[in-house]
Amino acid sequence: MWQQYLDDNHDRxxxxxxxxxxxxxxxxxxxxxxxxxxxxxxTATRLTAAGIENVEIMPTGGHPVVYGDWLxxxxxxxxxxxxxxxxxxxxxxxxxxxxxxxxxxxxxGRVYARGASDDKGGLVTPIxxxxxxxxxxxxxxxxxxxxxxxxxxxxxxxxxxxxxxxKEKFACDLVASADGLQWSETEPMLVVALKGLCAVEIxxxxxxxxxxxxxxxxxxxxxxxxxxxxxxxxxxxxxxIAVEGFFDEVVELTxxxxxxxxxxxxxxxxYKDQLGVTDFYGEPDYTTRERNWARPTLEINGMWGGFQGDxxxxxxxxxxxxxxxxxxxxxxxxxxxxxxxxxxIKKHAPVGVTVDVRAGRGVAYPFLMDSDHPANQIAAExxxxxxxxxxxxxxxxxxxxVIPMFQKELGxxxxxxxxTVGDENLHAPNEFFRLANFKRGMRGYCMLFERLATxxxxxx
Amino acid sequence: MWQQYLDDNHDRxxxxxxxxxxxxxxxxxxxxxxxxxxxxxxTATRLTAAGIENVEIMPTGGHPVVYGDWLxxxxxxxxxxxxxxxxxxxxxxxxxxxxxxxxxxxxxGRVYARGASDDKGGLVTPIxxxxxxxxxxxxxxxxxxxxxxxxxxxxxxxxxxxxxxxKEKFACDLVASADGLQWSETEPMLVVALKGLCAVEIxxxxxxxxxxxxxxxxxxxxxxxxxxxxxxxxxxxxxxIAVEGFFDEVVELTxxxxxxxxxxxxxxxxYKDQLGVTDFYGEPDYTTRERNWARPTLEINGMWGGFQGDxxxxxxxxxxxxxxxxxxxxxxxxxxxxxxxxxxIKKHAPVGVTVDVRAGRGVAYPFLMDSDHPANQIAAExxxxxxxxxxxxxxxxxxxxVIPMFQKELGxxxxxxxxTVGDENLHAPNEFFRLANFKRGMRGYCMLFERLATxxxxxx
Numbered sequence: 001m002w003q004q005y006l007d008d009n010h011d012r013x014x015x016x017x018x019x020x021x022x023x024x025x026x027x028x029x030x031x032x033x034x035x036x037x038x039x040x041x042x043t044a045t046r047l048t049a050a051g052i053e054n055v056e057i058m059p060t061g062g063h064p065v066v067y068g069d070w071l072x073x074x075x076x077x078x079x080x081x082x083x084x085x086x087x088x089x090x091x092x093x094x095x096x097x098x099x100x101x102x103x104x105x106x107x108x109g110r111v112y113a114r115g116a117s118d119d120k121g122g123l124v125t126p127i128x129x130x131x132x133x134x135x136x137x138x139x140x141x142x143x144x145x146x147x148x149x150x151x152x153x154x155x156x157x158x159x160x161x162x163x164x165x166x167k168e169k170f171a172c173d174l175v176a177s178a179d180g181l182q183w184s185e186t187e188p189m190l191v192v193a194l195k196g197l198c199a200v201e202i203x204x205x206x207x208x209x210x211x212x213x214x215x216x217x218x219x220x221x222x223x224x225x226x227x228x229x230x231x232x233x234x235x236x237x238x239x240x241i242a243v244e245g246f247f248d249e250v251v252e253l254t255x256x257x258x259x260x261x262x263x264x265x266x267x268x269x270x271y272k273d274q275l276g277v278t279d280f281y282g283e284p285d286y287t288t289r290e291r292n293w294a295r296p297t298l299e300i301n302g303m304w305g306g307f308q309g310d311x312x313x314x315x316x317x318x319x320x321x322x323x324x325x326x327x328x329x330x331x332x333x334x335x336x337x338x339x340x341x342x343x344x345i346k347k348h349a350p351v352g353v354t355v356d357v358r359a360g361r362g363v364a365y366p367f368l369m370d371s372d373h374p375a376n377q378i379a380a381e382x383x384x385x386x387x388x389x390x391x392x393x394x395x396x397x398x399x400x401x402v403i404p405m406f407q408k409e410l411g412x413x414x415x416x417x418x419x420t421v422g423d424e425n426l427h428a429p430n431e432f433f434r435l436a437n438f439k440r441g442m443r444g445y446c447m448l449f450e451r452l453a454t455x456x457x458x459x460x
Numbered sequence: 461m462w463q464q465y466l467d468d469n470h471d472r473x474x475x476x477x478x479x480x481x482x483x484x485x486x487x488x489x490x491x492x493x494x495x496x497x498x499x500x501x502x503t504a505t506r507l508t509a510a511g512i513e514n515v516e517i518m519p520t521g522g523h524p525v526v527y528g529d530w531l532x533x534x535x536x537x538x539x540x541x542x543x544x545x546x547x548x549x550x551x552x553x554x555x556x557x558x559x560x561x562x563x564x565x566x567x568x569g570r571v572y573a574r575g576a577s578d579d580k581g582g583l584v585t586p587i588x589x590x591x592x593x594x595x596x597x598x599x600x601x602x603x604x605x606x607x608x609x610x611x612x613x614x615x616x617x618x619x620x621x622x623x624x625x626x627k628e629k630f631a632c633d634l635v636a637s638a639d640g641l642q643w644s645e646t647e648p649m650l651v652v653a654l655k656g657l658c659a660v661e662i663x664x665x666x667x668x669x670x671x672x673x674x675x676x677x678x679x680x681x682x683x684x685x686x687x688x689x690x691x692x693x694x695x696x697x698x699x700x701i702a703v704e705g706f707f708d709e710v711v712e713l714t715x716x717x718x719x720x721x722x723x724x725x726x727x728x729x730x731y732k733d734q735l736g737v738t739d740f741y742g743e744p745d746y747t748t749r750e751r752n753w754a755r756p757t758l759e760i761n762g763m764w765g766g767f768q769g770d771x772x773x774x775x776x777x778x779x780x781x782x783x784x785x786x787x788x789x790x791x792x793x794x795x796x797x798x799x800x801x802x803x804x805i806k807k808h809a810p811v812g813v814t815v816d817v818r819a820g821r822g823v824a825y826p827f828l829m830d831s832d833h834p835a836n837q838i839a840a841e842x843x844x845x846x847x848x849x850x851x852x853x854x855x856x857x858x859x860x861x862v863i864p865m866f867q868k869e870l871g872x873x874x875x876x877x878x879x880t881v882g883d884e885n886l887h888a889p890n891e892f893f894r895l896a897n898f899k900r901g902m903r904g905y906c907m908l909f910e911r912l913a914t915x916x917x918x919x920x
Contacts, residue, residue, distance in 0.1 A: 197774065216857070217787045218787075219741075224762070228692050232691075275668065275671065282678045299682055300682055300685050301767050301775050302684070302775075314657065327677045352739040
């Protein structure tokens with residue numbers, strides 16, 4: 001029934017989606033504040049029109065969050081929170097766009113516009129799915145809440161305190177993120193892990209000022225050399241991170257985990273070409289992809305001190321600095337790892353210099369969800385039906401702070417249920433979204449809602 | 461006899477010296493080219509007036525050299541080449557001078573002016589000494605040549621090719637540098653060693669561009685970490701330089717050398733305070749002063765790569781760079797040490813990155829002269845008489861390229877025979893020269909000429 005409704009109303013839904021895409025809701029630019037607000041209003045209005053109740057535009061201190069719910073499925077049914085965002089990246093450089101970024105243009109079965117894929121295509125599909133179900137069955141198979149936000153492209157700075165304040169309102173059994181990628185146009189994926197993040201900055205101070213290397217050579221500890229030794233101490237000669245306690249909380253990969261990772265296509269030579277390196281490098285006993293997806297990393301992001309100009313300056317520098325970040329995996333706690341780094345650096349501080357370590361601002365927690373989680377199994381069934389192929393279980397080396405935030409604040413895992421493909425020029429000129437995925441997305445959400453109705457997500 | 465002449469003509473000599481000091485012969489500033497020329501002409505005229513023959517202003521391609529000789533002492537007498545320079549440092553910032561830098565002012569037994577001490581006070585003393593001897597004895601006890609130059613303060617760039625071209629003209633048995641320091645107002649010194657210099661620049665290249673540390677973390681060798689490991693490899697954990705072959709040509713200190721060094725006053729706590737460090741650091745088994753004066757050093761002058769701004773940027777940098785110089789001692793060859801550094805760096809280049817090493821422009825050779833050399837013994841006698849205390853035998857951590865150049869091009873050692881004291885604001889506002897040293901210098905050169913007449917400097 002809902003399938004017929006989706007078909008019958010496809011052109012209207014599509015036009016509505018294009019209306020949203022036309023709003024230049026760039027969250028990072030002050031001159032587009034009103035446009036972000038306008039996109040929030042469009043979203044609230046559209047939720048209400050779909051039959052969602054209690055819709056409100058909630059202030060966060062920054063760009064707003066749009067809430068709405070439909071909670072009449074009964075207490076024995078799970079509550080799903082749907083996450084997406086209505087803000088977009090800036091569109092410059094405008095001259096590199098083939099058609100204007102906020103005038104969506106259809107070519108070759110694709111909609112070209114800023115935000116067409118990230119994330120307005122994702123945002124509308126569950127709303128239209130809700131309308132189709134409510135119009136055809138007068139009810140939804142599960143309880144549904146929406147958390148649609150307007151500051152994702154600037155890092156969602158107000159979202160964690162906002163969510164902590166509104167835990168009750170957003171309480172749910174599961175989150176579905178409509179801000180997610182699929183592996184390719186024809187291959188689906190589910191994301192079961194994201195990395196966390198922490199940062200420290202090291203400052204090594206030696207003599208009061210830069211010294212003449214002749215007059216004072218051989219006399220003091222060189223801060224640059226001291227820093228190089230500290231950095232060299234972070235890893236054993238075979239490439240393993242040597243910070244004491246670093247791996248203590250790491251959830252080790254099982255044989256099954258490693259099989260799932262190995263099942264995902266990986267073209268080593270092509271990847272090397274892409275990066276421009278001759279060899280991969282990293283922790284021993286793990287594959288390149290395992291290191292990238294499922295092992296914590298420690299990276300020097302920047303390092304500097306002394307003379308950087310042309311030619312020679314025979315100076316013993318007064319100071320040396322480095323910036324270090326770690327990407328973390330479950331169950332590493334970013335604050336604890338920060339402390340381990342600080343302890344390690346202090347322990348390896350050479351004689352004759354002062355070493356200060358400062359924790360960076362902002363951390364992210366890692367995320368890990370069992371691929372056998374009932375919600376993943378159901379999502380996998382739906383994706384298999386939609387794509388004709390079962391999804392890859394993927395781990396992501398990067399950090400998506402909202403997902404561990406939902407885990408922390410709401411106690412809910414998040415399934416990846418978005419329709420973007422990585423080649424769609426996200427954050428770049430000529431962003432596009434595939435029309436096939438617009439249809440697939442609406443159908444997918446209807447199927448997901450129906451199948452989750454019988455799932456035990458811990459709500460019983 | 462000459463002593464009486466010096467006393468009788470003191471005021472005239474002093475006025476002549478002030479005339480030279482009034483010429484703003486700043487070699488680094490194009491607008492003072494004519495002044496450097498004027499100082500050369502003053503010098504040539506004054507040499508001739510003193511009775512020096514064959515005086516000429518010789519072109520070098522840059523600022524000129526003034527040559528002159530008196531070679532009638534006989535073949536059995538040594539030939540001494542006297543070195544000094546008539547150019548000066550810039551005088552800015554002018555507002556920090558108590559009196560104008562090129563209007564010499566006498567206060568408290570000192571002449572305040574740019575160049576008063578470095579090196580016009582040094583330059584005139586042997587000229588006036590020659591005049592005193594020729595006027596009173598009608599001859600000089602030894603053969604004398606002058607090499608007075610105008611580009612010392614810009615590093616004497618044209619001097620090495622100039623000297624190589626005019627080896628015959630400047631051929632001598634010994635050089636006396638009137639561009640030299642004494643330990644203090646009351647304590648003389650002789651310099652028996654200077655350090656050489658060589659430089660390399662390291663560039664480590666990894667991926668084509670900076671990478672996202674989440675998307676590509678754990679995959680590649682980080683160029684900054686690779687560089688830190690290379691730098692850490694330069695030294696053993698106990699502080700000794702670990703570059704293979706680095707010490708092979710080093711002339712080890714004898715027990716007597718170490719005694720001479722230990723005899724020179726050294727106030728460790730005051731020196732630490734001056735530098736602002738809590739501890740000295742360096743090669744084990746040598747004292748701080750031995751390391752500074754008599755042991756080769758390897759120093760990182762600068763190091764950089766990746767993100768240096770405020771906050772956090774989770775980037776894997778594409779490149780990392782470092783600048784390295786070594787101060788060398790006899791008999792290390794700077795070109796050979798450069799090659800050892802290059803070999804070491806290549807050998808320690810980690811997998812997954814490309815490491816380029818480039819030798820820096822310009823090297824300096826080390827200088828070492830036996831403190832028992834007959835010229836040093838004679839100079840020591842003269843200094844002991846002048847100061848009432850025997851000189852310290854000092855080694856210098858810095859490089860003075862002209863001195864090893866004389867050794868290389870003319871096969872002649874150089875004795876330190878200048879009158880500057882380190883506290884005289886060289887290269888700084890309110891430079892001054894002590895009147896007592898003006899007198900002492902003229903007397904000292906007369907005594908040196910007389911005593912060298914009986915020395916065997918290899919000329920026999």
